[in-house]
Amino acid sequence: MKKAMKIIFPAAVLALMFSACNFNEQNFPGYDAGVAPTNQFAYTDSITDADMVAFSKLALAYDTTHADSAATKLLATNKYFIDDQSPASRYIPLWLANKYKYGDVKSNVVVTSPQYITSEGELQYVKEKYIQDSSRVFHIYNNEIFAESFVTSIGNFTAVSVTGAQVWTWVAYKGVGYMKFSGYSLGNQDNEDWLISPPIDLSKRLGAYLRFDNTHKYGTVFSKEMTLWVTDNWDGSANPDTLNWVKKDFTRSLTNDYTYVNSGPIDLTEYAGKSNIRFAFRYLSNTIESCPTWEIKNTQIIEALEE
Numbered sequence: 001m002k003k004a005m006k007i008i009f010p011a012a013v014l015a016l017m018f019s020a021c022n023f024n025e026q027n028f029p030g031y032d033a034g035v036a037p038t039n040q041f042a043y044t045d046s047i048t049d050a051d052m053v054a055f056s057k058l059a060l061a062y063d064t065t066h067a068d069s070a071a072t073k074l075l076a077t078n079k080y081f082i083d084d085q086s087p088a089s090r091y092i093p094l095w096l097a098n099k100y101k102y103g104d105v106k107s108n109v110v111v112t113s114p115q116y117i118t119s120e121g122e123l124q125y126v127k128e129k130y131i132q133d134s135s136r137v138f139h140i141y142n143n144e145i146f147a148e149s150f151v152t153s154i155g156n157f158t159a160v161s162v163t164g165a166q167v168w169t170w171v172a173y174k175g176v177g178y179m180k181f182s183g184y185s186l187g188n189q190d191n192e193d194w195l196i197s198p199p200i201d202l203s204k205r206l207g208a209y210l211r212f213d214n215t216h217k218y219g220t221v222f223s224k225e226m227t228l229w230v231t232d233n234w235d236g237s238a239n240p241d242t243l244n245w246v247k248k249d250f251t252r253s254l255t256n257d258y259t260y261v262n263s264g265p266i267d268l269t270e271y272a273g274k275s276n277i278r279f280a281f282r283y284l285s286n287t288i289e290s291c292p293t294w295e296i297k298n299t300q301i302i303e304a305l306e307e
Helices: 002-027 049-060 066-078 088-099
Strands: 042-046 108-117 122-132 138-140 144-148 158-163 169-173 176-182 191-196 209-217 226-231 246-248 278-285 293-302
Touching: 049 066, 049 088, 088 108, 088 122, 088 138, 176 191, 278 293
Parallel strands: 042 108
Antiparallel strands: 108 122, 122 138, 144 293, 158 191, 169 176, 176 293, 191 278, 209 293, 226 246, 226 278
16 A cells, blocks of 8 residues: 555656646746746935935945045035035945845936035935946946037037028037027028937937927027927938928027027937937028027937936
């Protein structure tokens, strides 16, 4: 009887094992493929006064100079970081590694911390994103995807003239550079001109927002004369009029006196996952209505910190 039981028991175990495998494969696809589980987290955190004391104690062991040690000790007293003496980017990664020990690559924490900004002479609460690399080290995350201020030139933008003799021009006034278009030359002129950005890669982004500063004068039909467009299929040479562009609204100055305003955040999330995104400023003028002057500077695309 005991011998028979020895035969029956392994058979039952084998049947149970096969049944379990089939269940796992049917209900959890890829279970038997040997794929290791991941722990990719995304948290938010804020630095408290108690945390600042902990920073001071934790970082002292890593300081190698008297200056660093002195700055680190002050954290416990001041309860804030100082950008040019004890920058948050030096201390927060160490604190995060000590607090969040079991995250995988690309795990991230959005941290709000008290920072004294020397150039502005004030204490601010700054939100920054830190992301973990394959070595489990946290790095401050640069959420700026693209930036062109036009300080010294047109940069990598492309100016395309469809109609008219006037063109987009880089101008500097009192040391400040910007792009300018005016359709006036001994009278109002017919013009259609585009200022098109280089390709922007959003293939690994969850969302993005465009901002820029702009001003104008002499315009009358703003929504027609000075417009913003986005596409994902310009090859750098085709006539932009032949493409499928999406028009985007933005904030314009309500005055006609060269007062710069920021465009406000322009949502580009619909293009997340794509790699050939371009935005363009389109200028129109004619001899009948008006020939405004349009100036643009400080273009920037960022990914939201909350993403």
